[in-house]
Amino acid sequence: MHPAPSVIFFTVFSGIGFGLLTFLGLGYPAVTGWSAFAFFAIAYLCAVGGLVSSTFHLGHPERALKAFTQWRSSWLSREGWCAVIALIAMGLYGAGLVFFDQRWGLLGLIGAIFSLLTVFTTSMIYTQLKTIPRWNSPLTPAMFLSFSLAGGALLAGQVTWAMALIAIAGVIQVVLWMQGDGALKGSGTTLATATGLGTNGSVRAFEPPHTGTNYLLKEFAFIVGRKHSIKLRVISFVLMVLLPVLLLAMPFSHGIAILAVLSHVTGALASRWLFFAEAEHVVGLYYGKR
Incomplete structure (x- = not known):
């Protein structure tokens, strides 16, 4: 699929x-006053900034509020509700820490749970798509959640947790890459099933359906070369896993x-670019692009 910068920024930073x-909702780090304000400012800047950027790829961003009405059937709507609840709960929890030097544990726990649910619902927007076999796997939400917790632990200054969670996220990412490479073939979807002509014999593309491009080809038939894909995987893994773990293993300093x-x-941005660029939508079969 075409990797839209706004969606990459959204999924990584939110x-x-x-x-x-x-981590703040669970009491890590145990900060109050202006120190707490600094941590919450960073968290809200990333979370809210990411959510706002997600509207940039919408044709009519002014209609985004209508998504909240479809929570019964839409993971996008559920994501919106979970995000609002998480941000309100953590805002109140943060106010207690910053202005009253009080840690309201139950409110923090509720905020932490809905923060994770927000990430989970985001991942399910992609996981539910059977038309993209690479995403249609339990490893997709596991990858989103592990990256979220790893990045959160890193920003929270929880070095031991960060090292472990970054390593776990790296393992999940590698397994997802390996599984995803054979996902389209393993789905059983072919040009014959895409066109519905499989019962008439062997099916091959004689000519493209039209001479020009269209929206489907632009958005769903993006192809990244295998050679470039492998290079980017190595670069992203080194940057998002190996180098941070090595740096965290050194004597601590702010630098x-x-x-x-x-x-x-x-590294996470590079990995997320690949997440979209390598996603083979089955509609590409109809155009002979897979």
Whole structure:
């Protein structure tokens, strides 16, 4: 699929923001006053900034509020409700820490749960799509959640948790890549099933359906070369997993911590670009693009 920058920014930074809110809701780090304000400011900047950027790829962003009415059937709507509840709960919880030096544990726990639910519902928007076999796997929500928690632990300064969660996220990402490479073939979807002509014998594309391009080809038939894909996988894995873990294993300093965060986020952005660029929509079969 065509990797839209707004969606890449949204999924990475909202995930990290809600991951940090999860740790803050559980009391990590145990900060109050202006220190708490700084952590919450970073978390809200990432979470809300990511959510706002998600509207940039919409044809009519002014209609986004209508998504809240479809919570019974839409994961997008559920994502919106979970995000609102999480942000309100964590806003009140943060106010207690910043202005009253009070930690309202139950409110923090509720905010942490809905922060994770927000990331989960985001992942399910992609996981539910059977038309994209690479995404249609339980590993997709596992990847989103592990990246969120890893980034959250990193920003929260929880070094031990961050190292473990980054390693777990890296393993899940590698397994998802390996499984995804054979997902389209394993789905049983072919040109014959795409056209519905399989009962008439062997099916092949004689000519494209039209001479020009269209929306489907632009958005759903994006192809990244295998050679480039492997290079980007290696680069993203080194930046988001190996380098941050090595940096965190060194004696702590704020400079090293900042480098670990920048490296992890850069690698996560590259990985998320591949998440969209490598996604083979079955509609590409109809156009002979797979």
